[in-house]
Structure formats: C-alpha cells, structure tokens
Amino acid sequence: MPTAQDPLAQRLLAGDKRALARAISLVENDDPAGWELVREVFPHTGKASIVGLTGAPGSGKSTLISALTKLRRQADRQVAVLSIDPSSPFTHGALLGDRIRLTEHFLDQGVFIRSMANRGALGGLSEAALQAALLMDASGKDDVLLETVGVGQAEIDVIDHADTVVLVLMPGSGDSIQALKAGVMEIPDIIVVNKADHPLTDTMVREIRGVLSLAPAVKGAWRVPILKTEASRGEGVEVLVEKLDEHRAFIEEEGTLSERRQRNLRNEVLSICTFRMRRDLAARMEGDDEFARLLAEVVERRLDPASAATQILEHFEA
Amino acid sequence: MPTAQDPLAQRLLAGDKRALARAISLVENDDPAGWELVREVFPHTGKASIVGLTGAPGSGKSTLISALTKLRRQADRQVAVLSIDPSSPFTHGALLGDRIRLTEHFLDQGVFIRSMANRGALGGLSEAALQAALLMDASGKDDVLLETVGVGQAEIDVIDHADTVVLVLMPGSGDSIQALKAGVMEIPDIIVVNKADHPLTDTMVREIRGVLSLAPAVKGAWRVPILKTEASRGEGVEVLVEKLDEHRAFIEEEGTLSERRQRNLRNEVLSICTFRMRRDLAARMEGDDEFARLLAEVVERRLDPASAATQILEHFEA
Numbered sequence: 001m002p003t004a005q006d007p008l009a010q011r012l013l014a015g016d017k018r019a020l021a022r023a024i025s026l027v028e029n030d031d032p033a034g035w036e037l038v039r040e041v042f043p044h045t046g047k048a049s050i051v052g053l054t055g056a057p058g059s060g061k062s063t064l065i066s067a068l069t070k071l072r073r074q075a076d077r078q079v080a081v082l083s084i085d086p087s088s089p090f091t092h093g094a095l096l097g098d099r100i101r102l103t104e105h106f107l108d109q110g111v112f113i114r115s116m117a118n119r120g121a122l123g124g125l126s127e128a129a130l131q132a133a134l135l136m137d138a139s140g141k142d143d144v145l146l147e148t149v150g151v152g153q154a155e156i157d158v159i160d161h162a163d164t165v166v167l168v169l170m171p172g173s174g175d176s177i178q179a180l181k182a183g184v185m186e187i188p189d190i191i192v193v194n195k196a197d198h199p200l201t202d203t204m205v206r207e208i209r210g211v212l213s214l215a216p217a218v219k220g221a222w223r224v225p226i227l228k229t230e231a232s233r234g235e236g237v238e239v240l241v242e243k244l245d246e247h248r249a250f251i252e253e254e255g256t257l258s259e260r261r262q263r264n265l266r267n268e269v270l271s272i273c274t275f276r277m278r279r280d281l282a283a284r285m286e287g288d289d290e291f292a293r294l295l296a297e298v299v300e301r302r303l304d305p306a307s308a309a310t311q312i313l314e315h316f317e318a
Numbered sequence: 319m320p321t322a323q324d325p326l327a328q329r330l331l332a333g334d335k336r337a338l339a340r341a342i343s344l345v346e347n348d349d350p351a352g353w354e355l356v357r358e359v360f361p362h363t364g365k366a367s368i369v370g371l372t373g374a375p376g377s378g379k380s381t382l383i384s385a386l387t388k389l390r391r392q393a394d395r396q397v398a399v400l401s402i403d404p405s406s407p408f409t410h411g412a413l414l415g416d417r418i419r420l421t422e423h424f425l426d427q428g429v430f431i432r433s434m435a436n437r438g439a440l441g442g443l444s445e446a447a448l449q450a451a452l453l454m455d456a457s458g459k460d461d462v463l464l465e466t467v468g469v470g471q472a473e474i475d476v477i478d479h480a481d482t483v484v485l486v487l488m489p490g491s492g493d494s495i496q497a498l499k500a501g502v503m504e505i506p507d508i509i510v511v512n513k514a515d516h517p518l519t520d521t522m523v524r525e526i527r528g529v530l531s532l533a534p535a536v537k538g539a540w541r542v543p544i545l546k547t548e549a550s551r552g553e554g555v556e557v558l559v560e561k562l563d564e565h566r567a568f569i570e571e572e573g574t575l576s577e578r579r580q581r582n583l584r585n586e587v588l589s590i591c592t593f594r595m596r597r598d599l600a601a602r603m604e605g606d607d608e609f610a611r612l613l614a615e616v617v618e619r620r621l622d623p624a625s626a627a628t629q630i631l632e633h634f635e636a
Contacts, residue, residue, distance in 0.1 A: 295584055
C-alpha cells in the first residue's frame with residue numbers, strides 16, 4: 001500500500017509511530033514539508049473512525065478516553081488520541097495533568113497519544129488539528145479520538161472534523177449544560193454523564209432530556225443517547241463503545257457520513273482560505289503607509305472601522 | 319453637538335432611547351443604513367467607559383450588572399448594557415431568564431438594555447456588537463457594559479473591544495477557573511468572585527491567586543484585584559465601582575487606554591476585512607464549477623484540503 005515517494009511518508013503509511021510524531025510536529029510548526037506530507041498521504045485517509053470528545057476541564061474526558069482506548073485495544077484496533085490543549089504561553093502545559101491519565105497506554109505500540117497547543121494563530125489550531133488527524137488516519141489508526149476542552153469556537157471547529165461527537169458532562173457542573181441549553185454548542189451525537197456515582201447524576205440526566213426535547217423531532221433521525229459512566233472504574237464504557245459503533249453504522253447507512261465529510265471538507269477548505277487571506281492581509285498591512293494613515297484616522301475617530309475596512313480591501317485589491 | 323445630517327443620527331446623538339434601539343437593529347440586521355449611521359456618529363464616540371463582563375452562565379453576571387447599574391445611576395451616570403447572547407436557533411432565548419434580573423431598570427430613561435444574539439455568521443456577532451457599543455457611546459452613555467457568556471472565541475473578540483475586562487466567577491464552579499488556568503482566556507483586569515456567601519469562596523480566591531502568580535511580574539503593571547461580591551444583596555459592588563474607576567484612571571495615566579484602543583481598532587478593521595473576504599469567497603464558491611470540481615476531488619481523497627485552498631485562492635485571485 002505505501003506508494004509515497006517521501007521516505008517519511010512511506011514510514012508513516014507503514015504505521016511507524018515515530019514517523020507519525022515527526023509528521024505532526026512539521027504540521028504543528030507550520031512547516032511547508034508538513035503540508036506536503038499531508039498532500040502525499042491524503043489519498044490513504046478516510047478509513048478511520050474520527051470521534052470528537054468535548055467537555056469542560058474536570059469532566060473526566062481523559063479518563064474516559066483511556067478506558068475507551070483500553071476496550072478498543074482489546075478488540076485489536078489501533079488508536080490515536082489527539083488532545084487539543086488551549087494553553088496561553090504563561091500557563092503552558094497547565095492541562096498536562098490530564099494527559100497523565102493516559103500513561104498506561106504510553107508503551108503500547110498500537111496507541112498513539114499527542115497533544116497540540118493553541119499557538120494563538122486565528123483558526124490555525126483547528127487547521128493544524130485536522131492535518132494531524134489526517135496523518136493519524138493515514139498511518140492506519142482505526143480510531144482517531146479528538147479531545148477538546150471547553151465550548152469555544154476553536155474547539156467547535158475541531159469537533160466539526162469528527163464523524164461522531166461525544167459531549168462529556170459531569171453531574172453538578174452547570175456550565176456545560178448551560179452552554180448546551182444556550183446553544184453555544186450544537187447538540188452532540190452522544191452525551192455521556194461521567195462520574196455517575198455523584199448524587200446529582202439523575203437530576204442532570206433529566207435536565208439534559210429537557211434540553212434535547214426542545215429540538216424539533218425529525219423522523220428517522222439519530223436519537224441522542226444519554227449514557228452514564230464511571231470512567232475511573234471503566235463502568236458504562238462498553239455501552240459507549242456500542243453507541244459509537246451504532247452511530248457510525250447509522251451515518252454510513254443513511255449516507256450522512258459522506259454528507260458530513262463533504263460539508264466538513266468544504267468548510268475546511270474555506271477556513272484554510274480565510275486563514276491565509278487574513279494572514280496575508282495582516283502581513284501586507286504591516287508597514288503599509290496607506291494602512292497606517294487609515295488607522296490613524298480611525299484612532300482619531302474621523303473614520304469608522306467599517307469604512308476603513310472597505311478602503312483597505314479596495315486598496316489591496318487594486 | 320449633534321451635527322449629523324440624518325434625523326436618526328441626530329436623535330441618537332441627542333440621547334433618544336428609541337433612536338438608539340432602532341440604530342442597533344439596523345446594525346444587527348446588517349442593514350447598510352446601520353453601517354452608514356455608525357460612520358456618521360463615529361466622531362462622537364470614544365468618551366464612554368467600555369467595560370466587558372464575562373463568565374459562565376449562572377455566575378450571576380446579570381445580577382452584578384444590575385447592582386452596578388444601580389450605583390452608576392446614583393452617581394447620575396448614563397448606562398447602557400449590551401448582552402451577547404449566543405443562542406442556537408432552536409433554543410433561541412434560552413438565556414432570556416438572565417435578562418429578567420435587569421427589569422428594575424427597564425423604566426429608567428438613563429438606562430438602555432439590549433441583548434444581541436449570535437446569528438451564526440462567522441465573526442459577525444463580534445462586529446455587530448462593536449458597532450452597537452459605538453452607537454451606545456455616541457448616544458451619550460457614560461458606561462457601556464458588555465456582557466458575554468462563556469469563554470469562546472466570539473466572546474473573547476467582543477471583550478477585546480472593552481477598556482476594562484471583568485471576569486465573574488462563582489465558587490465551586492471549576493470550569494471557568496480551569497479555562498483561566500488553561501489560558502483559554504486571557505487574564506482579565508478585575509476578577510469578581512460572586513455569590514461569596516458560598517463556603518468555597520476562600521478556596522476559590524486562593525486558587526485564583528495561584529493562577530495569577532504564574533504570570534510574570536511586570537514592574538508598574540496593573541495588579542489584578544480579586545473582589546468578593548454578593549450581587550443579589552448589593553454587597554461588595556461599591557468596591558467593584560472603585561476598582562473600575564481605578565483601572566480606568568490607571569490606563570489613562572499610563573497611556574495604556576489609547577494603546578488598547580489603537581490595538582483594538584486595528585484588530586477590528588482586520589476582523590471586518592476578514593469577515594468580508596470570507597463572505598465574498600463563500601459567495602463566489604457557490605455555483606462555481608472550478609470550486610465544485612476541486613471539492614469533488616477533495617471528497618474523493620485525490621486532493622488534500624490545503625492544496626485545494628491554494629488552488630481556490632489562485633483561481634479567484636486570477
């Protein structure tokens with residue numbers, strides 16, 4: 001199967017873990033060789049099941065992912081985990097504690113674990129994350145698990161690359177359910193209430209049912225299951241595996257999988273274009289006299305931002 | 319002072335509440351008349367103190383804003399509140415409950431309250447919110463309070479328009495402090511722990527101190543105060559007013575205010591440009607044969623998204 005020219009691409013397609021790690025670093029550093037590599041291995045992608053897991057810090061996503069990885073490995077599937085870690089420079093690595101829960105898999109050749117940090121580039125993280133997921137897919141992983149923290153736009157963009165989206169909630173933590181209720185995040189495909197030992201678990205399940213009941217009922221649509229897990233003891237994780245497989249089968253049968261992927265790829269192309277246009281515009285604005293003049297007028301309140309934007313677009317498109 | 323030509327602009331500059339409401343609707347609906355109005359009144363902006371208040375749903379932001387508004391009114395200042403309400407279509411208005419806490423001010427002519435919902439347009443909400451804030455400023459409000467929910471990118475963009483950023487936390491709710499710790503959000507200017515009756519308040523204050531201590535100490539820099547409030551009884555809100563005024567005086571003296579505003583206006587111009595470039599590109603992609611051909615190649619995994627983006631940018635720039 002490895003038909004690639006580049007030795008790194010060949011090793012990656014053959015499932016070499018170190019080649020995969022190296023390839024992701026290239027992409028993360030925005031090295032042209034990374035984009036080139038993705039281009040070369042892209043025809044070998046599309047086989048993995050891409051699952052996005054999201055939820056607030058502390059909801060136990062990493063423990064759940066660890067338990068899920070264990071079951072997938074028992075079924076002899078290759079697993080890759082990509083944790084999107086939106087850290088600011090000065091607290092860099094603050095979320096690393098979560099990663100520690102995955103250590104039991106570090107020595108397993110069938111498991112690849114990587115975290116990727118937000119480097120502040122607008123839209124850049126989401127793009128780099130997709131490229132990394134494609135590399136994982138190309139390297140022969142059966143399951144690619146994308147872990148994101150929070151419900152911000154960058155995380156939603158990452159999750160948009162997934163075939164199946166799992167929202168992990170924890171009883172008593174109101175923020176996430178409020179975000180769901182408020183529509184800050186879209187309704188996921190599967191909802192997991194983790195740490196289900198908590199006395200407020202059933203209250204939370206009821207609240208979630210209430211939120212889901214607000215959605216218009218569509219005949220033949222996927223019914224979002226609400227699962228209870230206690231990931232630290234592995235409880236309820238088999239049911240999650242079943243539901244993941246059911247959802248995957250459902251979207252394959254319905255044709256929704258190819259629809260989703262088509263929509264995601266379309267948005268991905270548009271996002272990469274937007275990111276590059278913004279980057280190029282910002283670069284051209286640096287040191288441009290006309291821009292400096294317009295900005296000074298805005299700062300002096302003689303020209304409003306929208307009119308300045310119009311003039312800048314005209315200036316640079318001319 | 320009202321020198322505008324447009325009667326709506328004249329009424330707005332004279333402080334007419336209904337004119338302000340109408341103007342914001344124009345901006346929210348992306349009506350060209352709205353942008354025209356902002357253009358006309360922009361020279362009269364820059365006087366209001368723009369305060370951004372952010373925090374998870376349930377942290378009591380609205381109650382705090384109501385208490386803050388009360389004190390500002392007692393000092394005979396005009397207040398405008400803009401609540402950014404990121405609702406999805408099907409749960410639209412789910413956060414309306416929060417607004418109810420502001421009802422005591424509805425009949426006060428010196429208070430203007432408005433919420434603005436995310437209409438899904440990428441970057442659109444943030445741009446519309448800034449335009450609305452400018453209109454509020456132009457209409458003679460002394461304090462413009464921007465309330466946002468969550469810590470997503472759209473909210474951060476809105477908050478970026480503020481002179482002073484207040485993060486409202488609630489004891490026991492770990493999500494927000496984790497977001498702060500993780501650097502998902504920048505360090506604010508003032509941190510309020512609301513619902514300070516809670517037994518976990520002091521634990522939370524210590525946790526916040528711990529997070530803040532990670533930041534490099536800069537001589538002469540603003541020291542972020544951590545305040546405890548019980549907004550529902552108005553407790554601690556005078557101290558918040560003092561700190562807001564202190565921060566404002568600090569950034570004025572340091573010259574940081576004009577620096578911040580210059581940076582914000584620069585980013586604003588860039589964001590409006592980006593938004594328009596993306597919108598125009600998406601419109602040109604619709605029904606374009608070359609784009610359809612490229613997308614089909616991506617979906618069939620013959621062409622990777624980044625290479626497709628390169629070809630599309632070349633195609634449309636040609």
